Amino acid sequence: METYKVIEIKESVFADNNREADRIRASLKREKTFLLNLMSSPGSGKTTTLLRTIEALKGELRMGVMEADIDSDVDAAAVANAGVRSIQLHTGGMCHLDAGMTEQGLKELGTADLDLVVLENVGNLVCPAEFDTGAVKNAMILSVPEGHDKPLKYPLIFTVCDVLLINKIDVLPYFDFDLEKVREYAHMRNPRLKIFPVSARTGEGVDAWTDWLKAQVRDWT
Amino acid sequence: METYKVIEIKESVFADNNREADRIRASLKREKTFLLNLMSSPGSGKTTTLLRTIEALKGELRMGVMEADIDSDVDAAAVANAGVRSIQLHTGGMCHLDAGMTEQGLKELGTADLDLVVLENVGNLVCPAEFDTGAVKNAMILSVPEGHDKPLKYPLIFTVCDVLLINKIDVLPYFDFDLEKVREYAHMRNPRLKIFPVSARTGEGVDAWTDWLKAQVRDWT
Numbered sequence: 001m002e003t004y005k006v007i008e009i010k011e012s013v014f015a016d017n018n019r020e021a022d023r024i025r026a027s028l029k030r031e032k033t034f035l036l037n038l039m040s041s042p043g044s045g046k047t048t049t050l051l052r053t054i055e056a057l058k059g060e061l062r063m064g065v066m067e068a069d070i071d072s073d074v075d076a077a078a079v080a081n082a083g084v085r086s087i088q089l090h091t092g093g094m095c096h097l098d099a100g101m102t103e104q105g106l107k108e109l110g111t112a113d114l115d116l117v118v119l120e121n122v123g124n125l126v127c128p129a130e131f132d133t134g135a136v137k138n139a140m141i142l143s144v145p146e147g148h149d150k151p152l153k154y155p156l157i158f159t160v161c162d163v164l165l166i167n168k169i170d171v172l173p174y175f176d177f178d179l180e181k182v183r184e185y186a187h188m189r190n191p192r193l194k195i196f197p198v199s200a201r202t203g204e205g206v207d208a209w210t211d212w213l214k215a216q217v218r219d220w221t
Numbered sequence: 222m223e224t225y226k227v228i229e230i231k232e233s234v235f236a237d238n239n240r241e242a243d244r245i246r247a248s249l250k251r252e253k254t255f256l257l258n259l260m261s262s263p264g265s266g267k268t269t270t271l272l273r274t275i276e277a278l279k280g281e282l283r284m285g286v287m288e289a290d291i292d293s294d295v296d297a298a299a300v301a302n303a304g305v306r307s308i309q310l311h312t313g314g315m316c317h318l319d320a321g322m323t324e325q326g327l328k329e330l331g332t333a334d335l336d337l338v339v340l341e342n343v344g345n346l347v348c349p350a351e352f353d354t355g356a357v358k359n360a361m362i363l364s365v366p367e368g369h370d371k372p373l374k375y376p377l378i379f380t381v382c383d384v385l386l387i388n389k390i391d392v393l394p395y396f397d398f399d400l401e402k403v404r405e406y407a408h409m410r411n412p413r414l415k416i417f418p419v420s421a422r423t424g425e426g427v428d429a430w431t432d433w434l435k436a437q438v439r440d441w442t
Contacts, residue, residue, distance in 0.1 A: 041262045042346050042375060043367025070347065072373040093377065095316065095347035123374070125263050126291065126316035126345050145366035145389065146264025152293045153344070154263060156314065168366065174392050 020099035024134025032221040033111045037135035042123030044143040045167045047075045048200040054082045056210040061115040066105040096127035099134045129157035143168040144177045151185035158189035170199040241320035245355025253442040254332045258356035263344030265364040266388045268296045269421040275303045277431040282336040287326040289318050317348035320355045350378035364389040365398045372406035379410035391420040
């Protein structure tokens with residue numbers, strides 16, 4: 001009985017959230033700003049990948065970054081050092097961002113003069129996948145040490161993402177990770193998922209990913 | 222206004238959950254069964270660590286395992302192969318287990334003839350930390366590839382855990398991971414946290430961990 005009650009509340013939260021996310025996208029379209037929602041487990045390399053992406057694109061696109069974290073400003077400081085406007089969103093224990101929190105962040109950051117805003121979501125494969133943030137595209141990172149079975153265990157996030165970065169391919173020799181299997185499992189969840197193997201540490205494969213992202217931004221703006 | 226409403230519901234959920242968790246612990250105490258709640262990010266090596274733990278303890282303790290997963294039976298099958306009674310709990314999208322779900326699992330597994338039950342929680346550093354499952358002790362795994370900054374970013378889970386396993390120490394040479402820093406950060410969150418560096422793959426350090434666990438079970442039963 002209690003469980004049923006919680007589910008009803010959750011459904012109304014989702015409906016409100018989806019409407020708000022659609023409003024955010026419409027407003028971003030008018031402003032010609034592209035919002036990317038970047039999700040992964042803790043420690044998959046979201047911030048390092050973001051720093052590589054900034055390095056590749058900041059000469060061509062006007063970028064901004066929103067760093068969501070439960071606590072700490074480590075990531076926002078790193079991004080600010082890379083010369084990109086950034087803000088830190090503290091979720092205060094919340095396990096994901098919803099559209100309302102994203103909208104507050106966008107207002108705080110100021111997006112009128114930006115082509116591309118990246119939202120680095122809370123490190124979590126479960127809850128962030130359930131909430132549309134208003135992003136134009138959803139990206140996720142799965143790193144080699146996490147294992148190739150993750151699409152079997154965390155199906156929703158692979159379904160809602162447009163693009164998957166397989167990060168830390170520089171350590172492939174030290175792990176039992178099968179790149180072909182992860183492609184197969186991920187495409188079972190989402191046949192249209194774009195997949196880029198990269199190493200944010202060495203830079204390998206990063207060009208293919210940033211070229212794809214640039215094309216998406218051009219299409220939108 | 223909406224946010225406030227959600228928080229109130231959450232608080233009442235927590236209060237109910239805590240009462241239920243206390244009831245579970247009292248019942249486990251009467252039955253002389255120890256329940257360990259094992260938490261970590263996706264891909265930190267919960268199942269591999271559990272298999273090593275089973276290997277070390279199954280001659281001395283009567284063990285059972287509850288595998289919580291959003292979807293898939295991969296882990297329960299692996300544990301069953303190791304010769305231990307196990308059940309798979311499908312959370313149907315839920316990001317954590319609460320006391321009610323744990324109680325259902327314990328009933329299904331049957332605990333009267335068991336000394337030690339391990340609950341492998343959903344791979345997530347955020348939500349599982351918020352819900353007391355009724356476990357006697359909480360354990361978490363942080364693996365080397367995830368980085369030593371995790372206690373700064375995911376504070377609650379380090380606070381609620383009794384023991385931290387630093388897993389995958391066999392790949393320390395390939396990552397910028399500082400074992401001293403992680404100890405310092407983790408103890409900032411929780412000065413009483415026991416820390417065991419291990420490699421579930423090679424078996425290194427596993428004895429110290431299983432000795433500690435055995436002593437906890439003896440204290441309780």
